[in-house]
Amino acid sequence: MFPLRDDRPTFSPPIVTTLLIVACALVFFFELSLDDYSRDYFINIYGLIPAHFRPLTLLTSLFIHGGWLHIIGNMLFLWAFGKSLEDAMGHTKFLMFYLVCGVAAGITDVMFNLDTTLPTVGASGAIAGVMGGYLVKFPRARIHTLIILIIFFTTVDIPAFLILIYWFVTQLFSEYGSIMQTQVMNGGVAYAAHIGGFVTGMILVQFMGVRTRYFPRRNVYW
Numbered sequence: 001m002f003p004l005r006d007d008r009p010t011f012s013p014p015i016v017t018t019l020l021i022v023a024c025a026l027v028f029f030f031e032l033s034l035d036d037y038s039r040d041y042f043i044n045i046y047g048l049i050p051a052h053f054r055p056l057t058l059l060t061s062l063f064i065h066g067g068w069l070h071i072i073g074n075m076l077f078l079w080a081f082g083k084s085l086e087d088a089m090g091h092t093k094f095l096m097f098y099l100v101c102g103v104a105a106g107i108t109d110v111m112f113n114l115d116t117t118l119p120t121v122g123a124s125g126a127i128a129g130v131m132g133g134y135l136v137k138f139p140r141a142r143i144h145t146l147i148i149l150i151i152f153f154t155t156v157d158i159p160a161f162l163i164l165i166y167w168f169v170t171q172l173f174s175e176y177g178s179i180m181q182t183q184v185m186n187g188g189v190a191y192a193a194h195i196g197g198f199v200t201g202m203i204l205v206q207f208m209g210v211r212t213r214y215f216p217r218r219n220v221y222w
Contacts (some may be wrong), residue, residue: 002073002146003080003163004155014083016095021075024123027063028071047119050110058106059099066120071122078127079158080143081134088137088210097208100199101129108196125193128171132201135164137210171195 031039048061065071078182086094106126134141139161147154171194 001163002076002148003143004076004082004146005080005089006138006160007142007144007157008084008087010083010087012087012091014079014086014154016091016098017078018192020082020098020123021078022077023062024065024071028065028209031064043121047121048106048109049119050113050116052117053110058103061106061119061121062099062102062123065123074123074127077135078123078130081127081130083128084138084141085134085210089205089208090211092173093208097133097201097204098126098130100204101132101201102126104172105129105190105197105201106192109190109193112192120193122190125190125197128194128197129201129204131164131167132198132206133205134201135161136202136205139164168195168198171198 001105008086029140031042034042043096046060047059047064048057053078065074082094085097089097101124102125105128107126109120139159141160143160143163145156145158145163147156171191172190174191
């Protein structure tokens with residue numbers, strides 16, 4: 001299930017959302033240009049490693065991805081939920097919101113995986129924050145979603161609150177299960193970071209606020 005876009009009208013171009021996607025894409029293509037040794041070195045230097053924590057990696061890890069599916073999935077979610085929230089918050093405020101959620105997600109990951117020596121990379125923690133903020137502000141929006149069933153696929157419009165609550169619950173259960181497994185067994189997915197980012201987004205959006213948009217009243221003549 002991949003969200004493609006929402007049905008909310010926007011009043012300004014999604015400059016920050018677009019630039020974040022471009023930045024992640026450029027870093028990913030840079031990774032592809034490296035040989036295996038250099039790529040592993042790059043990820044270990046700029047990825048978030050809880051056992052060897054360095055504060056700067058809370059930010060740098062947000063722009064590194066581990067493969068095509070990883071980056072494509074993350075960027076689809078960022079585009080689907082980010083552009084409307086950016087429009088409502090304003091460009092500067094949205095960027096601050098995104099980065100704070102990403103940092104909070106990273107800190108949560110470190111707290112739950114203090115002994116982990118595997119690097120955590122990806123924008124999913126920050127994007128989870130965007131999703132949490134979206135749930136609070138636009139629960140009734142409808143999300144145009146791609147559904148893939150083995151070799152068949154279709155698109156449907158699903159209420160945002162259904163998608164987001166379902167996603168959050170799956171992260172909770174996955175994190176609970178991962179407590180009883182090693183990081184290798186659960187594939188190294190940063191469920192704790194997703195949860196931390198999502199909850200941070202739900203709380204932070206209420207303090208930072210959004211701009212209220214009004215549609216002009218249309219005069220109707222019969």
